[in-house]
Amino acid sequence: MDERLPDPTTQYPRPDFPAQEQSPPGWTGPMDPPPDHGEDSYRGHGRLTGLRTLVTGGDSGIGRAVALAFAREGADVAFTHLPEEEREADETARLVREAGRRAVPVACDIREEAACRALIDRTVAELGGIDVLVNNAAYQMSQPDGIEAISTEQFDRVVRTNLYGMFWLSKLALAHMGAGASIINTTSVQAYKPSPHLLDYAMTKGAIANFTQGLAQMLAERGIRVNAVAPGPVWTPLIPATMPDTREFGKQSPLGRPAQPAEMAPAYVFLASPQAGYITGEIMNATGGTPLP
Numbered sequence: 619m620d621e622r623l624p625d626p627t628t629q630y631p632r633p634d635f636p637a638q639e640q641s642p643p644g645w646t647g648p649m650d651p652p653p654d655h656g657e658d659s660y661r662g663h664g665r666l667t668g669l670r671t672l673v674t675g676g677d678s679g680i681g682r683a684v685a686l687a688f689a690r691e692g693a694d695v696a697f698t699h700l701p702e703e704e705r706e707a708d709e710t711a712r713l714v715r716e717a718g719r720r721a722v723p724v725a726c727d728i729r730e731e732a733a734c735r736a737l738i739d740r741t742v743a744e745l746g747g748i749d750v751l752v753n754n755a756a757y758q759m760s761q762p763d764g765i766e767a768i769s770t771e772q773f774d775r776v777v778r779t780n781l782y783g784m785f786w787l788s789k790l791a792l793a794h795m796g797a798g799a800s801i802i803n804t805t806s807v808q809a810y811k812p813s814p815h816l817l818d819y820a821m822t823k824g825a826i827a828n829f830t831q832g833l834a835q836m837l838a839e840r841g842i843r844v845n846a847v848a849p850g851p852v853w854t855p856l857i858p859a860t861m862p863d864t865r866e867f868g869k870q871s872p873l874g875r876p877a878q879p880a881e882m883a884p885a886y887v888f889l890a891s892p893q894a895g896y897i898t899g900e901i902m903n904a905t906g907g908t909p910l911p
Contacts, residue, residue, distance in 0.1 A: 626873055627873050627874055627875070630651075630654065630875060630876075630877075630878050630881075631651040631875065632868075632869075632874055632875040633865060633866045633867060633868060633869045633875065633876075634865045634866060634869075635650065635651065635864055635865050635866075635867065636650045636865070637863070637864065637865055638650060638858045638864055639858055639859075639862075639864075640855065640858045640859045641859065642759070642859045642860060643700060643702065643703060643855065643856070643859055644678075644854075644855030644856055644857070644858055644859030644860070645678075645705075645706065645855055646678050646679075646682075646706060646709075646855055648858075649853070649855065649858060651853070653679070653853050653854060653855075653878055653879055654878040654879065654880045655682045655683040655686055655713075655878075655879045655880055655883075656683050656686050656687060656879075656880035656883055657686070657713065659880060660683075660686060660687050660690055660880060660883065661690070662687070662689075662690030662691040662692065662717070663691065664691065664692050665691045665692070665887055665888075665890075665891040665892075665893070666688055666691035666692050666693040666750070666887065666890055666891060667691070667692030667693075668692060668693070669688075669692070669693040669694070669749040669750055669890070670693070670694055670696075670741075670745040670746060670747050670748055670749045670750075671688050671693045671694065671695050671696070671748075671749060671750040671751075671752065671890070672695075672696045672697070672737075672738075672741045672748055672750070672751050672752065672787075672791070673685050673688070673695060673696070673697040673698070673752040673754055674697070674698045674726075674728060674752065674753055674754050674755035674783065674787065675697075675698060675699070675754045675755030675756065676695070676697025676698060676699065676707070676710055676723075676754070677697070677698075677699035677700075677703045677706035677707040677709075677710055677723075678703070678706045678710070678854060678855050679852065679854030679855060679856060679879050680754055680804065680849065680852060680854060680879045680882045680883070681697060681710075681752075681754045681755070682706075682709070682710045682713070682879065683879035683880050683882060683883040684752055684754065684882070684883050684886045684887075685697050685710050685713070685714055685721075686710070686713045686714065686717070686883070687883035687884065687886065687887050688714075688719075688750075688886075688887065688890070689713065689714040689717035689718075689719040689721070690717045691887055691891075692719070693719060693749075693750070693890075694719050694720035694721075694722075694745050695714045695719060695720070695721055695722070696721075696722035696723075696724060696737075696740070696741040696744060696745060697710060697721075697722070697723060697724070698723075698724050698725075698726040698728065698737060698755060699723060699724070699725060699726070700725065700726075700727060701725045701727075704723075704725065706855075707723040707725075708723070710723065711723045720744070720745065722740070722741065722744045722745065724737055724740055724741075728755055728779060728782075728783030728786070728787065729775070729778035729779055729782060729783060731782075731786050734783060734786040734787050734790060735786075735790055737787070738787065738790040738791055738794070742794050747794050747795075748791050748794045748795055748799065749795070749798070749799050749800075750799065750800055750801075750802065750890045751787060751788065751791045751795075751799075751800075751801045751802070752801075752802045752803075752804070752886060752890075753783070753784040753787060753788065753801065753802070753803045753804065753826075754803075754804040755779060755780075755783060756779060756780050756804065756819075756822075756856075757775055757776050757779040757780065757819075758776065758816055758818075758819035758856065758860050759772055759776070759819075759860050760815045760816060760860055760861050760862055761815055761816075761817070761818075762814075762815040762862060764814075765817060768817065768818055772818065773818050776818045776819055776822060777818070777822060780819070780822035780823070780825075780826065781822050781825055781826070781829075784803060784826065784829065785829070788801055788833065788844075792837075792842070795842055796841075796842075797840065797841030797842065798841060798842075798892070798895075799841075799842050799843075800842065800843040800844065800845065800889065800890055800894075800898075801833070801837075801842070801843070801844045801845075802844075802845055802846065802847065802886055802889050802890060803826050803829070803830050803844070803845075803846040803847075804826070804846065804847055804849070805823045805824075805826040805827045805830065805846045805847070805848045805901060806819075806820070806823040806826075806848055806849060806850075807848055807849065807850045807851075807903075807905045807908055807910065808820035808823045808824075809823040809824040809826065809827045809848060810824075810827075810848075810910045810911055811908065811910070812824075823848075826846060827846060827848070827901055830844055830845065830846040830899065830901065831899045831901075834898045834899030834900075835899060837898075838898060838899075843889075843894070843895075843897065843898035844898055844899065845889045845894070845897060845898060845899070845900045845901070845902065846900070846901045846902070847882065847885045847886060847889070847901075847902050847904060848901050848902065848903045848904065848905065848910065849877060849882055849904050849905070850868075850871050850876075850877060850904065850905030850906045850908055851867060851868040851870075851871060851876040851877065851906070852876055852877045852878070852879060852881075852882060853867070853868070853876045853877070853878055853879070854879060857876075868906070870908075871905065871906030871907060871908055872906060872907030872908060873906040873907050875906070876906075877904065877906060881904070882904055885902050885904055888902075889902065
């Protein structure tokens with residue numbers, strides 16, 4: 619076998635994983651196996667040189683992997699985290715700066731419109747503008763006991779984090795984006811194949827896919843592209859913090875394992891790059907083989 623082409627079924631750890639549970643929002647350090655964000659593997663090729671980027675939920679998981687990849691491709695990176703995630707954010711900032719790029723970590727709860735406005739203002743003040751907005755921050759909480767177990771408080775948090783924040787940030791960022799800029803949203807396999815225990819989360823991911831395709835048509839004449847990535851199961855701190863049993867997580871995918879965050883980042887890099895100049899309104903599936911419409 620060519621060592622340059624690893625077997626995707628065995629390239630990363632496969633379940634069964636050790637049983638583990640964390641309190642939300644979850645932390646990278648205790649995870650077993652540890653997630654890979656591309657720290658030792660991602661190699662940049664100058665695809666995003668000089669771009670000014672904003673990534674929500676950049677402290678860990680997919681967001682950290684995207685921030686790292688963007689920086690190694692030559693972009694400066696502002697990113698959000700919750701106040702209690704400062705330790706995780708420090709590590710993302712370190713990785714970005716280690717790549718020789720500017721890192722702007724911002725403690726921000728995107729459920730509030732005023733916080734989203736302040737985030738855009740700070741990003742523009744620090745970086746001089748916005749060329750790429752990645753709406754990645756999300757919240758979920760598994761409720762295997764059915765819709766009756768989904769409280770109004772949970773429903774409100776899921777919808778405001780996953781939808782309101784994306785809407786406000788996209789709307790506010792446009793004043794600072796010119797032709798060639800792009801918005802990339804994180805939807806999910808859940809948008810098309812919803813798991814009953816993630817009913818409210820899956821609903822929002824379906825809405826994100828719809829929003830992406832509608833906004834892409836709206837902004838096409840301005841030369842601003844809008845796309846989304848639809849991950850399948852990905853091994854991030856959100857999983858042990860919100861799922862009742864992680865031992866078989868990702869086992870249902872045709873590749874037999876969950877993705878690592880590092881495997882998602884190249885999709886965002888491509889969609890942000892000039893090489894994707896004719897691609898807008900696209901949902902890029904990264905599901906480990908699960909077929910989607």
